[in-house]
Amino acid sequence: MAVEAPPTPAATVAPPRRRRIPPAVLLIAPSVIFMALLLGWPVIQGVLQAFRDEQGFTLEFVNRMVQDPYFWPAVRNTLLLIVVMIPLQFALAIAMALMLRSNPRLHKVHFFVWAIPLALSDLAAGLVWLSIFNDRGYLNSALSWFGLQGASWLAYDNQTSMFICVLIAELWRATSLVLIIVVAGLQGIPKDYDEAAQVFGATFWQRLRHVTLPLLKPSLQVALILRTILAFQTFAVAQALTGQNFPLVVGETYRWYTGLQNPNVAAALALVILVVSMLTSVFYLRALRDKNQGGLR
């Protein structure tokens, strides 16, 4: 994918013969202008809103944000969810992609089914899982048909089961995005490499560790960045399932904006998300790039 695009074919075309505006600039200029106007300007407004009131610069809104009883739980939940979910999701997606690669029976049907959540909004996904996990939902019903006593999976005093419910729902909803990217990445890797390693007696895990994953690195990098940024953005599933009991930072942004009608604190919360997403993206770029170069040397 583009972020870690192999540089080889890129530089070959278009040696600039005449001195005038390079075509690349003409091609990207509309997008830059458009984004600066519709995204850059609101972002600047947002930053200003978080730090300014009628009198000028103020930290009042940041203070309000930090003192809110939901703030630190929200930060903790957001980080916990991402740290646990992303590795699970990638392991699952890579496993699913490798399964598809071994051509199981009906692999086209399986692929179709696994991709369906890709087009599903997070709000709809929240409703889907609410029908399952609520106290009188399908999970407890199924347990009761087997003569088992159900549990209040989403009750506020049961943080662990609440977390697991949100985790399962998010795995269901968002793994397909990673799957698609990994499947596409796998298609770009010629099977010969894997077969060669097999001939030399490498086990499945050795081949995965030393052949497949290194070759998948560019795809994984994009998937990681995109998925993590999107993970910081979603809260509808958690909100549908747990209401206010499992607060997430984006959900808090929304609550401050719509429920409490305080756009300033909402902007401060949004900045927290922006900064954390940027830091993680840079971290991914660094971590994966360094290893990549080490491998080439």
Added chain:
Amino acid sequence: MDVNDLTYEGYLAWAKAAKQGAGRPVFGMPAGPKGLHHRFYQGFLLPSFTGGQITTFRNQDAVAGWDYMQELWSAMSPASTNYDYMQEPLARGEVLVAWDHVARLVHAPADKPDDWLMVPAPRGPKGRGYMLIIAGMALPKNGKDRDLAEKAIRALTEPASQIETLRSNAFFPVVQTELPADLTGAIALEAAAVRRQQRSAGALLALPPVGLGAKEGEVSQIFKNCFQQICLETRPIQQVLDTQATQLNTILKALNVPCWAPDPISTKCEVA
């Protein structure tokens, strides 16, 4: 025990006995993210215990009120934190007794009104606190078609259209009128309960925050925070009330508005 004249103590004893009898908590409240439980503290619990809403926010009576709430919560269904409208868990039989806004209760008894009871809120040491919503209608100056606009307002405040609103939305009439006898079961239950509540001995009217504009949500959030920290996190009550009172005063100071019922209407509203 007269169910139409409950005390808060009686209500608690009932909740505990019901929990023991049923083997699970069967009382509930709308403590979900869109639930109206803050109105319960603002308009029912705290006025009944303290006689006020804001000025008395952190005094001894308020501590007693929240102490009561803590105990009541332990006899309530923990799933309450997911309930927005009580009519649903009631209709499903998840809970058997619940407090909520009448319009959010009325669908529960709709099918079998004879199986249900609607009763006034309990009374506490300072009276039977209950909340009414004030609706105001206004016309902008220099608006076009003033006559028609006035006609529209007059039509809306006619007893006939008020009764129609009651029938279709379960909002109780805001003008003096006799109720028709042919109300559907659930609405008739509601109307009787509302009348009984208003006319009962010691009825103490409370209003939702008045004149706060966009800050209403933040003030109500203070009451929800109290519930969160006192009932769910079981922190020391006085300490919670003190910190929340500071927050509340910060908001109120900036607004500089007079208090509303049941607090005395002083020039400036703040926690004592």
Added chain:
Amino acid sequence: MSTTVDTTPIARQKRNRFMLQAACIAVSLFMLVPIYLISLAALSTRESLNEFPLSLLPTNLSVETLNAFLGSTGIFAALGNSLIVGAGTLLLSALIGVPAGYALARFTFPGKDPYQLFLLFTRALPIVVLSVPLARLFLTMDIYDTTYAVILLHTALALPTTILISASVFLSVPVDVEEAARLFGCSPLGAFGRVVLPMALPGLAAASIFTFVMSWNEVLGASILTLDHRTLPAQVLSSLSDSPLAYRFAGGFALVIPSIIFIALMRRYLTNMWGSTIR
């Protein structure tokens, strides 16, 4: 165990094969069962949803809640808005994004890395916060509460992915083909239009469907920027959040169906869009 040594690898392979099938079916069940259950919930009578335990088989089917939901006002107008916004977003983001993607794939230029980072970071800001200053901007431009406003917002949101995806699609089109076309006398534009574009089209088509889906599913921004011209999910969700559970399930089901159709349509192109074909 078999008697001869030679059959062990075959037996093991058979067992692996079986495990593979079983695992695939398990994952498919994990994906399908929730969809089955929400359909069941949407198609049950309201009374049967109040019972416990709920029936896990379609015994009490009715389209009563679904009909009531579809019959409620504004659903069809909202569907029209959703289609207009989706198509508009698709066109506008392709118009702006595809050239930029081509530039990323074919040229090196100063500021290329910062540009790509900029693209990613714009996705990192919560939509709620973007929507408010935008709402103010649109009010002054007099396009607030129109489908244009939503198209502009959705295009801004979709552009980063459109650009990155189309860049990877163009990367998968070999440079040699383009050079050959140039050698045989095509202008740069002609080479692009006659050679590169046809080869990139499947991938770009997939990217467009992806954009459409993103626009279809975006709710927060759309509900802040419009009042009377809501898109379908925004309409559904604004009316649903205060509805009884049965209607919420019906609404959830109504949003699941289009996504199944989308995926059925774009299935074949799905992997093309991440630039998979021969490098």
